[in-house]
């Protein structure tokens with residue numbers, strides 16, 4: 347049943363850096379209700395923004411008009427088990443699963459596990475909705491894996507005129523390639539067809555290393571396991587390196603992480619105590635180098651085995667702001683060396699490590715991975731500390747390497763620059779003008795990053 351709230355309070359994203367006061371919030375549970383919301387808004391001359399879990403750091407879902415919440419559109423709409431992987435899909439693909447847009451990644455992982463299935467790859471957390479995550483190009487790490495959008499083979503969308511369309515690489519392929527990482531600018535996604543793989547386990551190996559040791563082998567580093575990443579604490583030479591190796595679902599060769607160790611390391615050290623470290627650093631920035639040295643020294647090696655989602659995802663309760671760019675993988679070493687030079691020179695008071703990940707190319711026109719293998723470099727700053735000078739420095743470095751910013755993370759680029767970074771940008775804008783000529787789904791962030799609608 348369609349619910350609405352005509353006098354909603356203010357809305358804020360996960361990080362608290364974007365707040366707005368929507369004129370109305372509509373809660374849709376079906377595609378028909380989504381179409382009804384869009385038609386009524388259009389007739390009343392209003393604008394609409396779909397919203398997921400609000401985990402984006404950019405004002406992509408912000409609105410002072412109609413906010414369309416699809417959080418109640420959850421669960422599966424159908425499962426097709428396959429004899430063989432369809433053309434273009436990962437070779438181990440064994441099922442195509444229609445997932446409703448508001449399903450969180452956490453809920454999706456649970457339901458897939460109950461079917462003996464899994465997402466091929468995931469990012470760090472699972473609170474995002476599938477539609478929100480895919481719409482902004484959410485990714486994890488793994489040179490032979492794309493971001494989440496690369497596993498989506500079809501979309502059901504309600505367009506601005508209220509019509510329901512299904513698109514894929516075969517059907518309405520321009521709409522599919524434009525709308526897949528589409529920021530909710532091409533229509534409201536009501537369901538996504540995900541190409542899933544058999545459930546699998548992973549062996550996680552985490553160990554401290556020196557930054558120089560990683561940089562010395564940066565060309566081969568991403569191939570040292572299926573999913574590789576590292577975190578570098580600015581002002582130190584220490585990194586926390588993570589190597590995750592895929593295992594069969596029935597592989598019982600490894601040991602799980604003891605519950606006490608998970609509580610100690612992932613809850614207490616990485617969250618509760620870390621909050622205290624960050625608070626101290628924010629109030630006394632001169633302590634930051636010493637705090638980072640302690641954080642970096644507290645890293646210890648560990649190896650454990652668990653279900654894939656339990657290795658990919660970890661709790662992140664310390665709130666931060668983030669910028670992240672995708673850069674050509676060949677530039678990885680140069681970019682990290684230059685960041686080290688710039689950050690060391692300025693002695694920036696940053697208590698969060700830089701996160702460095704790798705991913706393969708995909709074919710979504712607005713995906714950071716469009717036809718390019720990337721290194722992803724993310725800078726985080728604690729919410730109570732000023733992020734501006736820090737993000738400016740890292741963005742200046744990224745700018746020199748054709749950096750494509752994550753659509754859901756803070757950045758300063760506009761449509762003119764993004765048009766140079768995405769070869770099919772103009773095609774995406776053409777499709778947008780066809781499906782939303784009157785700008786029903788516009789907001790100021792979309793105006794900035796996609797430009798005016800040229801119908």
Ligand SMILES: Cc1cc2nc3c(=O)[nH]c(=O)nc-3n(C[C@H](O)[C@H](O)[C@H](O)COP(=O)(O)OP(=O)(O)OC[C@H]3O[C@@H](n4cnc5c(N)ncnc54)[C@H](O)[C@@H]3O)c2cc1C
Pocket residue numbers: 360361395396397398399400401402403406407416447448468469470471473474475476477478479480481482483484485486529530531533534535536662752754755
């Ligand atoms: C703690 C934390 C960890 C993170 N980790 C990662 C990570 O590891 N990797 C990574 O790449 N990113 C990561 N992110 C970023 C996050 O994945 C993205 O910002 C994602 O978009 C958030 O999903 P959401 O459901 O919160 O969407 P929202 O932020 O609510 O919305 C995102 C965009 O999607 C649009 N949208 C939402 N629903 C629909 C719909 N049904 N139809 C059409 N458009 C829609 C919105 O209009 C908006 O433009 C992280 C963010 C946080 C806060």
